[in-house]
Amino acid sequence: MSRIHSLKGHLDELWSFESLAVDLKERQDLHLDVSGVLSVSAGGLKHWKAWLDGLGRPQLYLHFCTPLFFEQMNSVRGLQYLQAIVGSVEVHYVCPACSTELDYMMYRGQNFIEGTAEHRESLTLPEKVSCPSCSHPMEPDFRGQDYFSFLKYRN
Ligand SMILES: [Zn+2]
Numbered sequence: 001m002s003r004i005h006s007l008k009g010h011l012d013e014l015w016s017f018e019s020l021a022v023d024l025k026e027r028q029d030l031h032l033d034v035s036g037v038l039s040v041s042a043g044g045l046k047h048w049k050a051w052l053d054g055l056g057r058p059q060l061y062l063h064f065c066t067p068l069f070f071e072q073m074n075s076v077r078g079l080q081y082l083q084a085i086v087g088s089v090e091v092h093y094v095c096p097a098c099s100t101e102l103d104y105m106m107y108r109g110q111n112f113i114e115g116t117a118e119h120r121e122s123l124t125l126p127e128k129v130s131c132p133s134c135s136h137p138m139e140p141d142f143r144g145q146d147y148f149s150f151l152k153y154r155n
Contacts, residue, residue, distance in 0.1 A: 004063060008036035013043035017051040024058055031087070035064035040072040045081060052082065063087040064105070067142065079150045085114065086150055093138040095131035102129065102138060115153030123148050 005020045024030060030052070040048075052060060062084050065073075070089070073079050079086070086108060093102045104126065106112060115121035129138040 004031040004033045006033045006036060008038075010038050011040045011044035011048065013041070013047045015044055015047060017048075022055065024055055026056070028058060029061055030055065030058040031061045031063060033063050034069050035066055035090075037066075037069050037072070040069070040076060040078060042076050045076050045078050049082060060084045061087045065089040067092055067147075070147065080154060086112075091125075091147070092141040093129050094141045095134065095136055095138045097136035098131060098134045100131050100133045100138075101141075102132065104129065112148065112151055114151045117153065121148075121151035121153065123151060 005022055007020070009015070022030065052058065060082055062079075065086055065088065067090060078084075088105055088107045089112075091104050091106055093104060094100075095102075106125075108114075111125070112123045113119075113121065123144070125140070125144060129140075130136070131138050
């Protein structure tokens with residue numbers, strides 16, 4: 001895989017993409033680690049798209065997406081707008097017995113794959129997550145259908 005660049009902070013229309021120093025060769029994909037993104041504004045999204053256009057519209061892969069990032073992106077329909085492929089996404093579990101929280105990283109190809117014109121999307125959530133503190137079964141803190149709606153193929 002090519003280099004992963006880290007995108008961090010509040011992504012608004014003033015965010016400086018130059019600081020990423022992305023230098024893509026022709027037909028290369030662009031991989032971004034978005035775990036440090038705190039917010040994405042509508043203006044920031046347009047700014048992001050313009051930067052991608054300037055790079056020759058590489059296929060964008062987003063890695064280590066957090067629930068916060070998804071919440072922000074969903075409110076501006078960002079994943080569709082950027083035609084981004086999600087490489088990995090964090091899911092959050094909570095123990096109903098002792099309130100211990102656990103983050104679990106799901107990977108494209110291992111745990112999920114987006115739908116295409118050729119094949120349907122697929123998603124394999126862990127069958128049972130046990131609490132690391134008290135072994136009680138943990139509960140997902142996300143609604144699978146909504147959270148993973150980005151996997152659906154859109155023509
Ligand atoms: Zn517990």
